[in-house]
Amino acid sequence: xxxxxxxxxxxxxxxxxxxxxxxxxxxxxxxxxxxxxxxxxxxxxxxxxxxxxxxxxxxxxxxxxxxxxxxxxxxxxxxxxxxxxxxxxxxxxxxxxxxxxxxxxxxxxxxxxxxxxxxxxxxxxxxxxxxxxxxxxxxxxxxxxxxxxxxxxxxxxxxxxxxxxxxxxxxxxxxxxxxxxxxxxxxxxxxxxxxxxxxxxxxxxxxxxxxxxxxxxxxxxxxxxxxxxxxxxxxxxxxxxxxxxxxxxxxxxxxxxxxxxxxxxxxxxxxxxxxxxxxxxxxxxxxxx
Amino acid sequence: xxxxxxxxxxxxxxxxxxxxxxxxxxxxxxxxxxxxxxxxxxxxxxxxxxxxxxxxxxxxxxxxxxxxxxxxxxxxxxxxxxxxxxxxxxxxxxxxxxxxxxxxxxxxxxxxxxxxxxxxxxxxxxxxxxxxxxxxxxxxxxxxxxxxxxxxxxxxxxxxxxxxxxxxxxxxxxxxxxxxxxxxxxxxxxxxxxxxxxxxxxxxxxxxxxxxxxxxxxxxxxxxxxxxxxxxxxxxxxxxxxxxxxxxxxxxxxxxxxxxxxxxxxxxxxxxxxxxxxxxxxxxxxxxxxxxxxxxxxxxxxxxxxxxxxxxxxxxxxxxxxxxxxxxxxxxxxxxxxxxxxxxxxxxxxxxxxxxxxxxxxxxxxxxxxxxxxxxxxxxxxxxxxxxxxxxxxxxxxxxxxxxxxxxxxxxxxxxxxxxxxxxxxxxxxxxxxxxxxxxxxxxxxxxxxxxxxxxxxxxxxxxxxxxxxxxxxxxxxxxxxxxxxxxxxxxxxxxxxxxxxxxxxxxxxxxxxxxxxxxxxxxxxxxxxxxxxxxxxxxxxxxxxxxxxxxxxxxxxxxxxxxxxxxxxxxxxxxxxxxxxxxxxxxxxxxxxxxxxxxxxxxxxxxxxxxxxxxxxxxxxxxxxxxx
Numbered sequence: 001x002x003x004x005x006x007x008x009x010x011x012x013x014x015x016x017x018x019x020x021x022x023x024x025x026x027x028x029x030x031x032x033x034x035x036x037x038x039x040x041x042x043x044x045x046x047x048x049x050x051x052x053x054x055x056x057x058x059x060x061x062x063x064x065x066x067x068x069x070x071x072x073x074x075x076x077x078x079x080x081x082x083x084x085x086x087x088x089x090x091x092x093x094x095x096x097x098x099x100x101x102x103x104x105x106x107x108x109x110x111x112x113x114x115x116x117x118x119x120x121x122x123x124x125x126x127x128x129x130x131x132x133x134x135x136x137x138x139x140x141x142x143x144x145x146x147x148x149x150x151x152x153x154x155x156x157x158x159x160x161x162x163x164x165x166x167x168x169x170x171x172x173x174x175x176x177x178x179x180x181x182x183x184x185x186x187x188x189x190x191x192x193x194x195x196x197x198x199x200x201x202x203x204x205x206x207x208x209x210x211x212x213x214x215x216x217x218x219x220x221x222x223x224x225x226x227x228x229x230x231x232x233x234x235x236x237x238x239x240x241x242x243x244x245x246x247x248x249x250x251x252x253x254x255x256x257x258x259x260x261x262x263x264x265x266x267x268x269x270x271x272x273x274x275x276x277x278x279x280x281x282x283x284x285x286x287x288x289x
Numbered sequence: 290x291x292x293x294x295x296x297x298x299x300x301x302x303x304x305x306x307x308x309x310x311x312x313x314x315x316x317x318x319x320x321x322x323x324x325x326x327x328x329x330x331x332x333x334x335x336x337x338x339x340x341x342x343x344x345x346x347x348x349x350x351x352x353x354x355x356x357x358x359x360x361x362x363x364x365x366x367x368x369x370x371x372x373x374x375x376x377x378x379x380x381x382x383x384x385x386x387x388x389x390x391x392x393x394x395x396x397x398x399x400x401x402x403x404x405x406x407x408x409x410x411x412x413x414x415x416x417x418x419x420x421x422x423x424x425x426x427x428x429x430x431x432x433x434x435x436x437x438x439x440x441x442x443x444x445x446x447x448x449x450x451x452x453x454x455x456x457x458x459x460x461x462x463x464x465x466x467x468x469x470x471x472x473x474x475x476x477x478x479x480x481x482x483x484x485x486x487x488x489x490x491x492x493x494x495x496x497x498x499x500x501x502x503x504x505x506x507x508x509x510x511x512x513x514x515x516x517x518x519x520x521x522x523x524x525x526x527x528x529x530x531x532x533x534x535x536x537x538x539x540x541x542x543x544x545x546x547x548x549x550x551x552x553x554x555x556x557x558x559x560x561x562x563x564x565x566x567x568x569x570x571x572x573x574x575x576x577x578x579x580x581x582x583x584x585x586x587x588x589x590x591x592x593x594x595x596x597x598x599x600x601x602x603x604x605x606x607x608x609x610x611x612x613x614x615x616x617x618x619x620x621x622x623x624x625x626x627x628x629x630x631x632x633x634x635x636x637x638x639x640x641x642x643x644x645x646x647x648x649x650x651x652x653x654x655x656x657x658x659x660x661x662x663x664x665x666x667x668x669x670x671x672x673x674x675x676x677x678x679x680x681x682x683x684x685x686x687x688x689x690x691x692x693x694x695x696x697x698x699x700x701x702x703x704x705x706x707x708x709x710x711x712x713x714x715x716x717x718x719x720x721x722x723x724x725x726x727x728x729x730x731x732x733x734x735x736x737x738x739x740x741x742x743x744x745x746x747x748x749x750x751x752x753x754x755x756x757x758x759x760x761x762x763x764x765x766x767x768x769x770x771x772x773x774x775x776x777x778x779x780x781x782x783x784x785x786x787x788x789x790x791x792x793x794x795x796x797x798x799x800x801x802x803x804x805x806x807x808x809x810x811x812x813x814x815x816x817x818x819x820x821x822x823x824x825x826x827x828x829x830x831x832x833x834x835x836x837x838x839x840x841x842x843x844x845x846x847x848x849x850x851x852x853x854x855x856x857x858x859x860x861x862x863x864x865x866x867x868x869x870x871x872x873x874x875x876x877x878x879x880x881x882x883x884x885x886x887x888x889x890x891x892x893x894x895x896x897x898x899x900x901x902x903x904x905x906x907x908x909x910x911x912x913x914x915x916x917x918x
Contacts, residue, residue, distance in 0.1 A: 033433060080611060083615060084611050084614035084615050087614065087615045087618060088614045088615065088618035089618060090575070090614075090618060090619075091377075091432075092373065092379060092575070093614060093618075095379060095436060096567060096571060096610065096614060097611060097614060099560075099564065099567065100564075100607045100608075100610040100611045100614075101607070101611070103561065103564055103603055103604075103606070103607040104603075104604060104607035104608060104611075106561070106603070107601070107603040107604035107607060108604065110600075110603075111600060111601070111604070114600070215561075218560065222440065222441075222444070225437065229434075229437075263444065263448065264445065264448045267441040267444045267445055267448075268441075268445065270437065270438075270441045271426070271438055271441045271442065271445070274427065274430055274434045274437060274438050274441075275426045275427060275429075275430070275438070
């Protein structure tokens, strides 16, 4: 195993950490584990592929388009998921609704890019550099830095801003928050939008290096979920730690044994963690379900 | 069906009383007839289908295959209904279990022997095994995490299928799986009837299971595993049994799939393919018997209609699923049953007079050793973090008495109950049931004869009042799950007797006319009474009632008090935790008073009433009160 594998792991880990963060952002006010979250990764990758690789318009345009379309996707997702959940009242409603949303988006990506094997644009910054004898790709370094920055910013937002406090209050109790005059509905919409934008940016950054196919959204959801469970749903720091563990485990096993065994290791790890700690590694984040 | 024109109601008919055509007896008779005729027609069409297609179409085998595939999907959806609808276990590995079953059948038919029957047996075994293994490792997992574990297990099954080439054929899969009849390949038309026969078998199996005590136990665990434990049902065992059966059925559908199409490959297990079963289940109606079949039939028709635009199928199904959740959240069958047109006729409630005669089904406790307490706690200590909820509590409940436990809010009454019934682990002390150490698991305590009724109503709201009482009888049912599946004579006998007893018990509590109502439609007081009846149905020796009188009207209070007295006469020990002091004082033989986790007084009601310590606990120090006034 080379030290580069660790760097690859940290890179993949930052992507999973961002997905985990987005899952947590949506989960906190809604108590919904959004199975469609990974589809935003595909959205980011597809826009990068379309704008950068096909239209040759450059990354600045891609970023702008991604943010706008991801926000739209977030709004759509909120309607597609929350409306059936409210109207149905079944305890399975959320899982069926998020699965259905995931399949709808996946079908759309499949229809749009049915002849594309991997959505792979050129990297934002090509080439690599040497640190202590280890080769690090600029794209990888950029992704890790962006992930850290997003985490730090969201952490600050959650702790310092009025909106952040409102989100944390809603996470504790929706009913009480309504009584306190917090616009819960607006916060739910906002969390879907923020989560989707973050995930789409992760997908955009991941696409030049990771394998992102139109139909792999669910895979990113599951890896992000694994990261969230390992790190504890709710805290950006936990998402970061969980994402890194999943990324390194995945890449290292892949480089040692090869092939699809990396996925296998992650799913097995998820199963083992859930079996040994039935309510997650850090406390009891999801007893509501 | 809604357009059926029912015969006009005669004067003096039930319709005149309730004022609606749809409630009239004639309408119900017509509806039953029409629905029955439709079912017969559907069955006839299915049976004649190969003949019909042969006559009308040049492409008969295609249309036969279409219906056979739909029937196989229906089998898998019934399996999903068992685990999700009746067991409350969110499974995302049903397509994986189908794949595993398909592999088992394919491997056996192609590589080991040629016998397709052997293949089917193997697939059922493999499906059951996978389900049991996954459930065993995830017994402690909560609802969402169980779903995630099944999702991980699904992916693992697919990965194994891709890698284990010697058995599964890797990515290509196994092909050439054909059922044989004698030495020749079985004609597809014959296999069509094989599939149909299995669908009928699985449907009957589902119906028998759900209507038996085994199914009631599973539904009880679905609603609340705590309540199920109080009825003496082991949640782990109930889940294992249901999920195992569900896995076996899923494996069976995999074998039929492989035999029907002649191949099996890892893509069969993908969740994308599994979504069709979720759609079918929700469209048809989850937790209904026929819902899965109707849902799958509707989807099969839809997919056939848009087959020229096959690449939009997933998109259409996804949208349909979301739409169905919004418009008919309970599915076609559930919505029909809940509508004015489709609902069952319920008996009119009359406020019946309570019978004077105590029915024999009210349990009687005999042959108890004299002088031994029915339930005894010795020096019970329970801490929550730094809080001493119970600090060395002794309590002795004698058989044939009503024992009250009172105390101010937060004095530890409910904690004491939970400790006595092993819902909480105690830090120090002993719990004795008739002089013997109480078993460690809550449902075993119930088996030892101690049944509790919770402080907050814990009814099984989505089933009928009668079913609630029947669930209470689960503990003493002696038939096995296989007996229930096959409706063995001993099962039928017991079932009949139980229903009779349950109705008598309900009659004694004044609820007989509401036996077929949904439990959720009762008033608060009736719910509390029903809970007590359900507990009595489990034939306890000790009955613990946690604040049963809260929110009852005075007549309901009388009914409750009467029930308690009857139980005392029958030799039971009744433990009453209560705030209503008049109620307690009038009923109890002995009272224990708790305050801050300690016993401050015990003895007869008179003694407690006169006790200075009790007065102080409830009202503060009387001397200080006088000073300030």
